[in-house]
Amino acid sequence: MLTIFFTILLALTLPAELAAAPLQLPKTYNQHDNLNISNYLISEKLDGIRARWTGSELLTRNGNRIHAPVWFTQNWPAEPLDGELWTKRNDFQRIASIVLSETPDARWRDVRLMVFDSPASNAPFAKRVEQMKRIINKTESQTLQLIPQFTVSSEAEFEQRLDEVVKAGGEGLMLHHREARYQDGRSEYLLKAKRFEDDEARVIEYLPGKGKYAGMMGSLLVEGRSGLQFKIGSGFTNAERLNPPPIGSWVTYKFYGKTKKGLPRFASFMHVRPAADRPQ
Numbered sequence: 001m002l003t004i005f006f007t008i009l010l011a012l013t014l015p016a017e018l019a020a021a022p023l024q025l026p027k028t029y030n031q032h033d034n035l036n037i038s039n040y041l042i043s044e045k046l047d048g049i050r051a052r053w054t055g056s057e058l059l060t061r062n063g064n065r066i067h068a069p070v071w072f073t074q075n076w077p078a079e080p081l082d083g084e085l086w087t088k089r090n091d092f093q094r095i096a097s098i099v100l101s102e103t104p105d106a107r108w109r110d111v112r113l114m115v116f117d118s119p120a121s122n123a124p125f126a127k128r129v130e131q132m133k134r135i136i137n138k139t140e141s142q143t144l145q146l147i148p149q150f151t152v153s154s155e156a157e158f159e160q161r162l163d164e165v166v167k168a169g170g171e172g173l174m175l176h177h178r179e180a181r182y183q184d185g186r187s188e189y190l191l192k193a194k195r196f197e198d199d200e201a202r203v204i205e206y207l208p209g210k211g212k213y214a215g216m217m218g219s220l221l222v223e224g225r226s227g228l229q230f231k232i233g234s235g236f237t238n239a240e241r242l243n244p245p246p247i248g249s250w251v252t253y254k255f256y257g258k259t260k261k262g263l264p265r266f267a268s269f270m271h272v273r274p275a276a277d278r279p280q
Contacts, residue, residue: 021052022119022184023061024082029175029193037158039179041126041149044165045172045192046114048086048095049277053113055080060100064276069104072111075139081132083115083147089169096274116147116174119182125189126178149176158193166195196254199224199264200273203245207231216241220269222251228262235269245272 029035050061055078058066066085085099087110098107115136118128129149136146152158162173172194180189201222209218218241219233232253236244245251250273255264 021054021059021063021080022182023052024117024119024182024184024190025186026174026190026192027186027188028197029173029191031155031159035155035175037152037155037175039177040175040191041129041151041178042158042161043116043147043149043174043176044170045174045194046084046086046147047089047092047171048084048114049099051083051085051099051113052119053081053083058085058113060276062276066099067102067104068099069108072104072108072143075141076144077135077139079118079135080120081113081115081135081144082117082119083113085111086114087111089171092271096271096277100274100276112143112145114145114147117182122181124179124181125176128182162193162195196256197264198252198254198270200250200252201225201230201232203247203249203251204229205247206244207233209241213241217244220244220251222253224264226262230263230267232267232269234266240269249273250275 049066051066052059052061053073053076058068058073060066085095087095087098094107095111098105098111115132117125118132118135121128121131123131129146132146136144150161152161158173165171165173172192175191175193177189180187201224203220204223205221206217207219207221208214209216216238217236219231221229221231223229232251235253252270252273253264253267254270255267257265259265
């Protein structure tokens with residue numbers, strides 16, 4: 001009874017938008033699924049900090065407040081928007097240090113909220129894109145932008161565009177079915193396409209380096225969300241080997257499929273995942 005009481009109390013003390021805000025998540029694109037690619041609008045997958053504009057404040061995917069400067073959200077609409085706080089490609093660590101700080105600074109001048117959806121609208125995605133264009137254009141804000149959407153005529157063209165984005169330093173592409181409604185949780189009509197997979201794991205031990213890495217961290221022993229333990233030994237700079245991620249922290253790593261035992265193949269370090277932005 002005591003647990004139930006505190007659960008109800010917590011729900012009552014949370015803002016209504018936090019308690020009920022839907023959060024749509026993608027599934028992974030598989031080129032063997034024989035999609036009708038013309039049914040999808042496509043955009044670049046940005047590696048920034050997922051953010052939700054409630055109509056009055058910015059929140060992380062987990063519902064934590066983002067302490068943006070007052071000027072950053074000036075003239076923003078009352079409608080909820082879903083997007084990514086972003087600066088440029090390959091800049092995740094800097095983005096995280098800017099937008100997850102409780103003391104905003106001048107670096108926010110480089111940040112934009114790249115909007116990719118409108119969670120309060122029940123319209124199909126193609127119509128939501130048009131709605132978002134009108135909403136954002138009315139604000140005349142330089143800090144609020146719509147992620148460009150494009151189409152392709154074939155899967156071969158899609159694969160070519162994916163290769164071009166990855167070669168230029170992008171993470172991948174997102175495919176969103178034109179007729180899909182916004183839904184809470186993972187949607188089969190929203191797909192992410194990358195040349196590698198990624199996931200998160202908790203650091204549990206440092207393993208010493210050898211040879212040119214003597215005196216440094218050689219690899220991390222980590223535990224994935226499945227409970228399996230494995231090593232991550234590549235992807236680190238020398239500075240990161242001298243000052244590795246703290247024990248207990250969560251890191252994002254990329255990999256290329258899994259072994260029969262369920263372990264990631266060729267796991268490589270990408271970055272530390274800030275606690276405020278880590279997916280639940």
